[in-house]
Amino acid sequence: MAAAMPSLFETLWRTHEIRPGLVAIDRVMLHERTGAAALRALEAAGRRVVNPAHAFVVMDHIVDTRPGRTDGTLMPGGQAFITETRAAARAFGLTVFDVTDPDQGITHVISPELGIVLPGLTLVAPDSHTGTQGAFGALAWGIGSSEAEHALATGTLRVGKPGAMRVMVSGRLGPGVTPKDLALHLIATHGARGGEGMAVEFAGEAVTALDMEGRMTLCNMATEFGAFSALVAPDEVTFAWLAGRRHAPKGAMWEQALAHWRTLRSGPDAAFDREIAVDAAEVQPMVSWGTSPQHSVPLRAAVPTAAEAGLAPDTHARALAYMGLRPGQPLRGLPIDGAFIGSCTNSRLSDLRRAAAILKGRRIAPTVRKALVVPGSQAVKRAAEAEGLDRIFEAAGFAWRESGCSLCFFAGGESFGAGERVISSTNRNFESRQGPGTRTHIASPEVVAASAIAGVIASPAELA
Amino acid sequence: MPEPLVRLTAPALPFWADNIDTDIIIPSREMKGTGKTGLAAGLFANRRYRNPETREEDPDFPLNQPAYRAARIWLAGANVGCGSSREHAAWALAEQGFRAVIAPSFNPIFFGNCVRNGIVPVVLARELVEGLGSPVTVDLEAMTVTGADGRAHPFGLPAEARTMLMEGLDPIALTLKDGDAIAAWQQADRAARPWAWLA
Ligand code: SF4
Numbered sequence: 001m002a003a004a005m006p007s008l009f010e011t012l013w014r015t016h017e018i019r020p021g022l023v024a025i026d027r028v029m030l031h032e033r034t035g036a037a038a039l040r041a042l043e044a045a046g047r048r049v050v051n052p053a054h055a056f057v058v059m060d061h062i063v064d065t066r067p068g069r070t071d072g073t074l075m076p077g078g079q080a081f082i083t084e085t086r087a088a089a090r091a092f093g094l095t096v097f098d099v100t101d102p103d104q105g106i107t108h109v110i111s112p113e114l115g116i117v118l119p120g121l122t123l124v125a126p127d128s129h130t131g132t133q134g135a136f137g138a139l140a141w142g143i144g145s146s147e148a149e150h151a152l153a154t155g156t157l158r159v160g161k162p163g164a165m166r167v168m169v170s171g172r173l174g175p176g177v178t179p180k181d182l183a184l185h186l187i188a189t190h191g192a193r194g195g196e197g198m199a200v201e202f203a204g205e206a207v208t209a210l211d212m213e214g215r216m217t218l219c220n221m222a223t224e225f226g227a228f229s230a231l232v233a234p235d236e237v238t239f240a241w242l243a244g245r246r247h248a249p250k251g252a253m254w255e256q257a258l259a260h261w262r263t264l265r266s267g268p269d270a271a272f273d274r275e276i277a278v279d280a281a282e283v284q285p286m287v288s289w290g291t292s293p294q295h296s297v298p299l300r301a302a303v304p305t306a307a308e309a310g311l312a313p314d315t316h317a318r319a320l321a322y323m324g325l326r327p328g329q330p331l332r333g334l335p336i337d338g339a340f341i342g343s344c345t346n347s348r349l350s351d352l353r354r355a356a357a358i359l360k361g362r363r364i365a366p367t368v369r370k371a372l373v374v375p376g377s378q379a380v381k382r383a384a385e386a387e388g389l390d391r392i393f394e395a396a397g398f399a400w401r402e403s404g405c406s407l408c409f410f411a412g413g414e415s416f417g418a419g420e421r422v423i424s425s426t427n428r429n430f431e432s433r434q435g436p437g438t439r440t441h442i443a444s445p446e447v448v449a450a451s452a453i454a455g456v457i458a459s460p461a462e463l464a
Numbered sequence: 465m466p467e468p469l470v471r472l473t474a475p476a477l478p479f480w481a482d483n484i485d486t487d488i489i490i491p492s493r494e495m496k497g498t499g500k501t502g503l504a505a506g507l508f509a510n511r512r513y514r515n516p517e518t519r520e521e522d523p524d525f526p527l528n529q530p531a532y533r534a535a536r537i538w539l540a541g542a543n544v545g546c547g548s549s550r551e552h553a554a555w556a557l558a559e560q561g562f563r564a565v566i567a568p569s570f571n572p573i574f575f576g577n578c579v580r581n582g583i584v585p586v587v588l589a590r591e592l593v594e595g596l597g598s599p600v601t602v603d604l605e606a607m608t609v610t611g612a613d614g615r616a617h618p619f620g621l622p623a624e625a626r627t628m629l630m631e632g633l634d635p636i637a638l639t640l641k642d643g644d645a646i647a648a649w650q651q652a653d654r655a656a657r658p659w660a661w662l663a
Contacts, residue, residue: 015657018649021624022642026660034551036498047636053663077496084498121660128549128573144551144577145500146635154639156646158624193543197572226546228572249659257659292483315482409548412493430485430547432510 005267008233009164009199012139012264016122023159025151027054027116029107029125030094032085033061033411034145038126038152039088047153049092055152056116057089057096058107062411065374065401071099074413092152105377105403108132108220108344112212113379115245119234119261124151129223129344129427135215136242137234137264139199142223162228163273165198166266169206171280176460178354178444179214180346180425182206183221184286184296186278191310192294195227198274201266202232206280212241213348220345224293224427233265285459287331287443288429290319295429299447299459303329322431323439324419331441331457335367338422339452340434341398341445342374343408346425349383351445355425356389358449358460359396365455370416371398374406398452410435423451466582468632469604472563474536476600477526479508480567480593484540485547486574490556491516492548503556537600539593540567545574554581564602566593566609579625580635586619604630 006014016024030038035057042049049055062078063069071082082099089096097104103114107125111117111133119137124130126148133140143157151157173182187194200222202215210218215232222230232238239258242248249257284298290309297304305327306316320326325334341347341355352375364371373393375381381403384390390400407414408426415435416422422440425448426433429440441457450460494506494516509516512525521528527535538557544567545553554577557565564584578585584602586609597612604626608616621629628635639646654661 018642018645022639022645024646024649024653033495037500040499045634045636051663075493081498118660120657126549126551128547142549142573144549144554144573144580146551146580147576150636150639153636154646155650156639156642158635158639160622192546247662253659260657260659312482410492412495428547430487432487432491 004269004271007164007166007266007270007272008137008201008231008264009139010270012120012122013161015120016139018156021158021160023122023157025124025155025157026121027056027123028148028151029111029116029123030055030057030085030089030148031061031107031125031127032059032063032081034126034148036081036084036088038145038148039085039092042149042153043088043091049094049152050155052093055094057085057094058110059085059097059099059104060106061405063099063404065404065406067402069099069402075411076413078411078413102378105379106344106347106405108216109348109376109380112136112216113245113377115242115248118242118248118257119238119264124148124157129220131222131227131230132216132220132344134230135212135219135232136238137231137261139229139231141229163198164271165195165200165274165276166272167200167202167276167278169202169204169278169280172206172209173280173283176446177283177285178446179210179217180221180444181286182278182280182283183218183224184288184293184442185283187221187225187293188286188296190225190276192224192292193226195222195225198227199229199231200225200227202230203266207232208235211350212237213350216348217345221293221427234261285444285447287447287457288441289323289325289331291322291429291431292319293427293429293442295319297331299332299443301331303327303331332459334421334457335455336423336451336457337367337369337420338416339364339368339371339448340407340422340424340426341448342372342376342406343426344376345427346445347374347376347380349380351425352380352384352389355445355449356392358446358463359398359453360392362396362453362463364397364452367455368452369420371452372401372407373398374401375403377403407434409433423448423457465634466558466632469563469582469584469629471601471603471605472536473599473601474563475532475534476537476539476566476596476598477532477535478539478598479526480539480541482541483543483546486545486550486553487547489545489553490550495550495552500555501559503552504559507556507560531598536561537564537566537602538562539596540565542568542590543571545571549573551577554578554583557583566596566600568593579628582629582632584621584629588617588619592617
């Protein structure tokens, strides 16, 4: 009798394990925030990049996203990160997606667009949300800058083996319920450390029914679940999405890759260290109330008490004090000052389409001081413009930006204001994430769009 | 490369809320240079200074108190180093002179960043962390932490991390010793997965 077929994670791990604790790395991605430091440290040590064709450098984190941008940044001193990263990357012969490059965008958005991530690969980047790319059945995870040096110099990483976890999502998400809501539901239910140390495979009917963009959103948020990485088994949806991408294999090599990729799934009796079951029908549109993605509730709910939220009273009190909220206060109807659609969570074409469908023919409330939409990549931006989405956003009162991380995080330059309440399609509502003292509520792009119009946190269903 | 560390006795900074994220350790606005240095003054900037711009100190923050100014060990709460994976958190701590962080649990990325930068990450039960006082001794030979009351508490560390910290080793040098095994894997992989190779 054949041994039980292992989990997808186990297969990926075994394929890349050179010896216990030493894993081969197929792709390394760097960004300008830490790229120069990593590359210059290599240079100073007299080391080389072992396979420059497998390393890609992206200008995404601190680049200006205002139209007509140059190397200049709103972050004081930011320009040096860009110019020094560029110079170091060129000296090592690495591919750079530069500020004005037509392929520029957020690392986790452009990597799939260009076929840099592929099923079955290991891919690392010095960025927490690298697990986003696990949506393609690759083992992708975030590393530190010194680890990036290590991966570049040796083609390997020293890394302890994570556990294997499966989140089985049965049924289908209801109308108006998005992968972002599914992720927030999972994190709110099982905690921001629910997936800690785990390679989390998302499986089940509700997951396979998602398009690639939805799968990326789900895997992106696994970081906020504490996961080491996230995975979705590749299938025909994945292959169709990747076919013809720039760095994807072509011709006979594509066929060979496909044959390999079709074996990449967990066996029916594969062992997992932990399994969680989620009923997709129970998931509702969500919004965060506090300062961790775990602090999320259904949009129709009220701010929970410490007991309802399952939090230590001081943690709960601190979050509420920061957010300027009281237990029992309904989330819907809270006046907002700003709105942000963007980030590697929700800045792809389908996200923009869904938000634009709500904004079409409407205008944001005059009390919403700042509303931005930042496409995840130049490719997304071009595709959106070809459909006229930019005009819908601008007519509604949103500023249409160049691609990048933008106000997903406060880099020291542009920000929302202190005490301002912002509805945001991003992944983190930490204190001061979008500016010193800014109060961030995370939600799906459609909830962001609806709230911007209403001027208060609102569901798309409530718009007149 | 970090200095080898076998045994260290030093003042221990008590700053132990749970979930102290890397942005509290070093706010993004403090990451001004492109390198690994010039970060110490930004360590804990939002808590350490009343006004981070003018660097006016907050006398209530323990690092600003005489007993802890020379702290080289940090006593923290659970899930320390969560949030952004920025390695600047470990760089800032190292530059300030910290050689150990003692906490009930660590964010895994931060844990690794500590080891790589010569900082011993010590996992110890919450009640023990809170009872250590100052000074504290971290002993990598005995694998114990000793508090101000002289009581020693054992702790664990992966063998490789311990070697690196004790010998001040750079992980790249360590891995390159395995060059033959890596080359053999690559050769076999080029045959098995040619589609995975771009050059
Ligand atoms: S969009 Fe936000 S979460 Fe994503 S990589 Fe950029 S800063 Fe990180």
